[in-house]
Amino acid sequence: MMTIRKDGLQTQKKLLKVAAEVFAEKGYRDTTVAEICQRSGSNVAAINYHFGGKDSLYAAVWKKAFEEALAVYPPEGHLPADAPPAARLRALIHSHLHRILDHGRLGHAGQILLRELSCPTEVIHQVRRDLISPLQKLTRGIIMELLGPQASEQQIGFCEMSVIHQCLAIGFREGKLPAFLPKGRPIAEIIDALADHITRFSLAGIAVVQAKIEAGGNREMKSQI
Amino acid sequence: MMTIRKDGLQTQKKLLKVAAEVFAEKGYRDTTVAEICQRSGSNVAAINYHFGGKDSLYAAVWKKAFEEALAVYPPEGHLPADAPPAARLRALIHSHLHRILDHGRLGHAGQILLRELSCPTEVIHQVRRDLISPLQKLTRGIIMELLGPQASEQQIGFCEMSVIHQCLAIGFREGKLPAFLPKGRPIAEIIDALADHITRFSLAGIAVVQAKIEAGGNREMKSQI
Amino acid sequence: MMTIRKDGLQTQKKLLKVAAEVFAEKGYRDTTVAEICQRSGSNVAAINYHFGGKDSLYAAVWKKAFEEALAVYPPEGHLPADAPPAARLRALIHSHLHRILDHGRLGHAGQILLRELSCPTEVIHQVRRDLISPLQKLTRGIIMELLGPQASEQQIGFCEMSVIHQCLAIGFREGKLPAFLPKGRPIAEIIDALADHITRFSLAGIAVVQAKIEAGGNREMKSQI
Amino acid sequence: MMTIRKDGLQTQKKLLKVAAEVFAEKGYRDTTVAEICQRSGSNVAAINYHFGGKDSLYAAVWKKAFEEALAVYPPEGHLPADAPPAARLRALIHSHLHRILDHGRLGHAGQILLRELSCPTEVIHQVRRDLISPLQKLTRGIIMELLGPQASEQQIGFCEMSVIHQCLAIGFREGKLPAFLPKGRPIAEIIDALADHITRFSLAGIAVVQAKIEAGGNREMKSQI
DNA sequence: AATGAATGAGCCTTCATTCAT
DNA sequence: GATGAATGAAGGCTCATTCAT
Numbered sequence: 001m002m003t004i005r006k007d008g009l010q011t012q013k014k015l016l017k018v019a020a021e022v023f024a025e026k027g028y029r030d031t032t033v034a035e036i037c038q039r040s041g042s043n044v045a046a047i048n049y050h051f052g053g054k055d056s057l058y059a060a061v062w063k064k065a066f067e068e069a070l071a072v073y074p075p076e077g078h079l080p081a082d083a084p085p086a087a088r089l090r091a092l093i094h095s096h097l098h099r100i101l102d103h104g105r106l107g108h109a110g111q112i113l114l115r116e117l118s119c120p121t122e123v124i125h126q127v128r129r130d131l132i133s134p135l136q137k138l139t140r141g142i143i144m145e146l147l148g149p150q151a152s153e154q155q156i157g158f159c160e161m162s163v164i165h166q167c168l169a170i171g172f173r174e175g176k177l178p179a180f181l182p183k184g185r186p187i188a189e190i191i192d193a194l195a196d197h198i199t200r201f202s203l204a205g206i207a208v209v210q211a212k213i214e215a216g217g218n219r220e221m222k223s224q225i
Numbered sequence: 226m227m228t229i230r231k232d233g234l235q236t237q238k239k240l241l242k243v244a245a246e247v248f249a250e251k252g253y254r255d256t257t258v259a260e261i262c263q264r265s266g267s268n269v270a271a272i273n274y275h276f277g278g279k280d281s282l283y284a285a286v287w288k289k290a291f292e293e294a295l296a297v298y299p300p301e302g303h304l305p306a307d308a309p310p311a312a313r314l315r316a317l318i319h320s321h322l323h324r325i326l327d328h329g330r331l332g333h334a335g336q337i338l339l340r341e342l343s344c345p346t347e348v349i350h351q352v353r354r355d356l357i358s359p360l361q362k363l364t365r366g367i368i369m370e371l372l373g374p375q376a377s378e379q380q381i382g383f384c385e386m387s388v389i390h391q392c393l394a395i396g397f398r399e400g401k402l403p404a405f406l407p408k409g410r411p412i413a414e415i416i417d418a419l420a421d422h423i424t425r426f427s428l429a430g431i432a433v434v435q436a437k438i439e440a441g442g443n444r445e446m447k448s449q450i
Numbered sequence: 451m452m453t454i455r456k457d458g459l460q461t462q463k464k465l466l467k468v469a470a471e472v473f474a475e476k477g478y479r480d481t482t483v484a485e486i487c488q489r490s491g492s493n494v495a496a497i498n499y500h501f502g503g504k505d506s507l508y509a510a511v512w513k514k515a516f517e518e519a520l521a522v523y524p525p526e527g528h529l530p531a532d533a534p535p536a537a538r539l540r541a542l543i544h545s546h547l548h549r550i551l552d553h554g555r556l557g558h559a560g561q562i563l564l565r566e567l568s569c570p571t572e573v574i575h576q577v578r579r580d581l582i583s584p585l586q587k588l589t590r591g592i593i594m595e596l597l598g599p600q601a602s603e604q605q606i607g608f609c610e611m612s613v614i615h616q617c618l619a620i621g622f623r624e625g626k627l628p629a630f631l632p633k634g635r636p637i638a639e640i641i642d643a644l645a646d647h648i649t650r651f652s653l654a655g656i657a658v659v660q661a662k663i664e665a666g667g668n669r670e671m672k673s674q675i
Numbered sequence: 676m677m678t679i680r681k682d683g684l685q686t687q688k689k690l691l692k693v694a695a696e697v698f699a700e701k702g703y704r705d706t707t708v709a710e711i712c713q714r715s716g717s718n719v720a721a722i723n724y725h726f727g728g729k730d731s732l733y734a735a736v737w738k739k740a741f742e743e744a745l746a747v748y749p750p751e752g753h754l755p756a757d758a759p760p761a762a763r764l765r766a767l768i769h770s771h772l773h774r775i776l777d778h779g780r781l782g783h784a785g786q787i788l789l790r791e792l793s794c795p796t797e798v799i800h801q802v803r804r805d806l807i808s809p810l811q812k813l814t815r816g817i818i819m820e821l822l823g824p825q826a827s828e829q830q831i832g833f834c835e836m837s838v839i840h841q842c843l844a845i846g847f848r849e850g851k852l853p854a855f856l857p858k859g860r861p862i863a864e865i866i867d868a869l870a871d872h873i874t875r876f877s878l879a880g881i882a883v884v885q886a887k888i889e890a891g892g893n894r895e896m897k898s899q900i
Numbered sequence: 901a902a903t904g905a906a907t908g909a910g911c912c913t914t915c916a917t918t919c920a921t
Numbered sequence: 922g923a924t925g926a927a928t929g930a931a932g933g934c935t936c937a938t939t940c941a942t
Contacts, residue, residue: 011902029254033937043903048938157405158422165394166387180382197383197434204433205426212425236926258912268928273913275926461923479704483916493924498917607855608872612841619840630832647833647884654883655876662875686905708933718907723934725905907939918928 012050014040019047020061028058069099085145086203089163092139093202094195096167101191139164146206150213159209163202170194237275239265244272245286253283294324310370311428314388317364318427319420321392326416364389371431375438384434388427395419462500464490469497470511478508519549535595536653539613542589543652544645546617551641589614596656600663609659613652620644687725689715694722695736703733744774760820761878764838767814768877769870771842776866814839821881825888834884838877845869 018040022031033047033054040046051057079091143159144151181190243265247256258272258279265271276282304316368384369376406415468490472481483497483504490496501507529541593609594601631640693715697706708722708729715721726732754766818834819826856865 027254029252032935034935044905045903045938045940049902054937153405154407154418157403158419159426161395161403162391162423162426166390169390169394170386178382178386180378182379193379194383198387200433200437201384201387201430202426204429208425208429209422257910259910269912270914270928271926274928279912477704479702482914484914494926495917495919495924499923504916603855604857604868607853608869609876611845611853612873612876615841615844616837619844620836628832628836630828632829643829644833648837650883650887651834651837651877651880654879658875658879659872707931709931720907720934720936721905724907729933903942905940905942907937909936911935912933914932915930916928919924919926921924921926 011040011042011046015042015046015050015057016061016064019057020065023058023061033057085142086199089142089146089203090195090199092142093163093167093198094191096164097170097191097195097198100167100170101187101194136160136164143206146203147210147213151210155209155213159202159206162205163198166198166202236265236267236271240267240271240275240282241286241289244282245290248283248286258282310367311424314367314371314428315420315424317367318388318392318423319416321360321389322395322416322420322423325392325395326412326419361385361389368431371428372435372438376435380434380438384427384431387430388423391423391427461490461492461496465492465496465500465507466511466514469507470515473508473511483507535592536649539592539596539652540645540649542592543613543617543648544641546614547620547641547645547648550617550620551637551644586610586614593656596653597660597663601660605659605663609652609656612655613648616648616652686715686717686721690717690721690725690732691736691739694732695740698733698736708732760817761874764817764821764877765870765874767817768838768842768873769866771839772845772866772869772873775842775845776862776869811835811839818881821878822885823888826885830884830888834877834881837880838873841873841877 015036019031019036022036022039025031034044036057037044037046043049047054047057051060074095079088083091140156140160143156143163147156147159181193240261244256244261247261247264250256256279259269261282262269262271272279272282276285299320304313308316365381365385368381368388372381372384406418465486469481469486472486472489475481484494486507487494487496493499497504497507501510524545529538533541590606590610593606593613597606597609631643690711694706694711697711697714700706706729709719711732712719712721722729722732726735749770754763758766815831815835818831818838822831822834856868
């Protein structure tokens with residue numbers, strides 16, 4: 001049977017793109033290689049041929065999605081490294097939200113990331129460490145700056161959690177935005193408003209923790225460790 | 226094979242309990258009825274006999290888990306309805322965390338809930354609405370009290386999100402607690418510490434939003450709603 | 451649990467009645483004991499308890515249906531044994547049709563019979579012989595009378611087939627009567643009309659075979675046997 | 676296990692052939708895909724791959740069997756359209772019988788057809804209409820010619836039934852020919868003899884109905900139609 | 901390089917039957 | 922006598938993967 005000999009690289013790219021969509025839509029387990037191939041106009045064997053298997057394809061999709069997300073929205077925006085920590089926190093949050101909500105430009109990085117966080121797949125554990133940890137480190141650094149050198153590990157950890165979780169959990173409802181957000185506005189505007197809120201909210205939270213530290217009462221649970 | 230002919234209700238309970246564990250551990254898709262039955266010491270057909278199928282079992286597990294969680298940890302603890310909103314917020318957060326983290330007593334309500342939020346299953350959509358909405362309403366009420374009557378829908382929504390997401394996303398990593406938390410302490414103590422932090426952090430965040438409202442600057446994006 | 455202790459015999463009868471309905475409706479294989487028991491208001495184990503198994507129940511249903519059919523519509527009606535053969539043929543045909551078409555009074559003898567003829571079940575082979583053979587013998591006898599002593603085995607067989615098949619195949623369409631029959635008339639009237647036609651048609655057919663015999667040409671295929 | 680990678684079409688054909696045999700032998704419900712695949716030397720998944728499921732395979736088998744039957748034995752044989760109706764009736768009957776009895780050449784068209792008529796399967800209802808109706812129309816046309824323009828709907832219908840039922844019911848006993856037929860003769864010869872009988876028998880039957888019409892007594896049940 | 905036919909392990913479900921009560 | 926919980930064999934189907942071409 002005569003078949004059109006595509007570029008090979010093109011097939012691979014198409015596969016990767018479609019796979020990102022389907023994985024994001026249905027999750028790893030509910031996605032079938034058959035569907036990906038069909039939607040890509042490829043053969044059922046294409047995935048095994050090009051990627052070696054469903055697992056590897058998933059890893060590839062994930063890696064690519066995350067890297068792209070980082071490329072388009074660098075963790076601290078385009079701020080100079082010596083910008084004030086509050087500004088850098090805002091940039092970080094802003095970039096987080098973009099990754100999670102801006103599907104149009106990023107494929108489905110955010111959704112896949114979110115899914116991974118709550119339903120981790122065996123295959124991805126390593127990738128996860130490699131890519132997420134740096135981000136956490138950045139956040140942590142900024143928070144440490146804000147809390148000052150007296151902060152305990154636990155206090156830093158708590159604040160880090162508070163900030164990151166506010167960003168991550170946004171994507172919970174399959175990308176459907178909460179009802180109280182204005183419909184029909186460009187996504188960038190919504191992200192801006194969200195980032196403003198989370199930054200303001202978090203800075204206040206961090207400030208109150210820091211105030212407590214300054215007050216000298218920093219001994220909570222410490223004696224118990 | 227020797228089998229004890231139990232009361233039937235006992236088998237059903239065992240099945241429900243084991244199913245909760247396995248579903249929480251592996252998610253709906255990766256859970257096999259075979260494993261549940263095996264771990265329960267029942268026959269493969271037991272699930273279909275008692276529940277009608279994997280789907281219905283899942284729904285049953287979910288419902289039970291959530292109801293139990295609510296029963297053991299009522300949303301506002303045991304506070305009187307006229308307690309100050311800050312105290313009620315603390316109780317609410319505390320109860321949330323209990324539901325999510327206290328596996329020992331609750332089966333796996335928290336994990337299952339969390340999984341559902343990020344990887345929703347068809348079967349569960351209705352239950353989801355029935356059980357989660359009331360909780361959101363409570364949270365919302367408290368936040369409205371704290372922000373005052375001037376607060377916009379959006380401001381209320383944002384604060385609600387900040388609070389709830391800090392609680393929900395805790396359970397992300399399959400129940401493994403973050404490294405910075407002291408190991409070996411009773412879970413109740415850890416939950417207390419977490420609840421303290423989230424409450425303090427959130428009250429500060431809410432306060433800063435409320436301050437902004439009082440300052441009269443409450444016009445953000447309002448014209449567009 | 452308190453249960454109403456029925457007569458035992460009553461349960462058995464109900465079971466037999468319902469089973470006849472379901473078997474006739476769905477056939478042996480597609481009928482489940484569960485459905486029969488449910489429709490009978492009995493326990494799943496009732497069939498095994500009262501009849502020993504699905505097989506035996508089926509046999510019992512069949513036997514009863516056929517016997518009832520014979521009781522209500524004796525093969526040759528109520529004609530004296532020395533009535534002219536044409537009249538006895540008419541009575542035979544009439545009784546056949548009744549058994550097959552008159553569901554109201556006979557349970558579903560006809561449908562079950564028909565099903566058995568085309569989709570024979572292992573269990574029933576013996577019963578089949580015991581009950582159907584006598585009927586065939588009767589038909590055969592009448593036809594032999596009509597054809598005269600010169601008739602060959604084959605000619606008798608052919609005519610017998612022609613007559614019986616016209617009656618049996620009536621029930622093909624799940625009891626739905628052909629469109630050309632008048633709707634809304636009592637079934638007895640329709641059966642009368644059908645019996646009239648088949649009798650007239652068959653007598654003519656038999657006559658022409660008999661004429662051929664008389665003409666002396668009775669050697670067809672005989673040399674080949 | 677060594678497997679020959681055939682053309683795919685070959686496997687499909689084999690599957691279709693074997694399926695026809697098994698379905699004819701055991702009926703839809705009692706046939707297992709496992710058996711079909713085993714007998715075909717294929718994998719259990721082959722049926723789903725090539726046909727989509729047991730249902731579709733059954734439909735395919737049925738369609739093919741019937742079409743082949745029609746192709747090999749055209750309804751009116753190879754008679755010119757203006758042949759006398761008696762000759763065309765004979766050809767029609769002859770072709771019917773061939774379809775039902777000649778397993779060797781036709782797969783199992785006849786048996787499957789017969790089974791369908793008495794134990795209709797959901798899947799097949801449409802196909803049934805498409806393929807059987809034309810045949811009935813042909814038969815009807817010939818009978819109308821023979822009866823003349825005065826014949827009532829009911830008279831036509833009755834005669835049609837008589838003719839067709841004599842042919843169809845032949846196949847009742849799983850293809851085992853009645854005992855009175857000569858054993859060991861080629862099937863074609865037997866079919867010829869049967870066709871001769873049924874034609875002669877039916878022409879006589881039709882003639883007597885037609886005589887009744889001519890005699891002017893054509894009023895039976897007419898007022899009720 | 902790429903295809904699509906073929907595979908087999910595994911899953912959920914159905915169902916007649918058994919058994920303790 | 923009668924129940925309903927429990928069983929296990931079997932069936933149809935899905936799906937990632939392999940293999941010959």
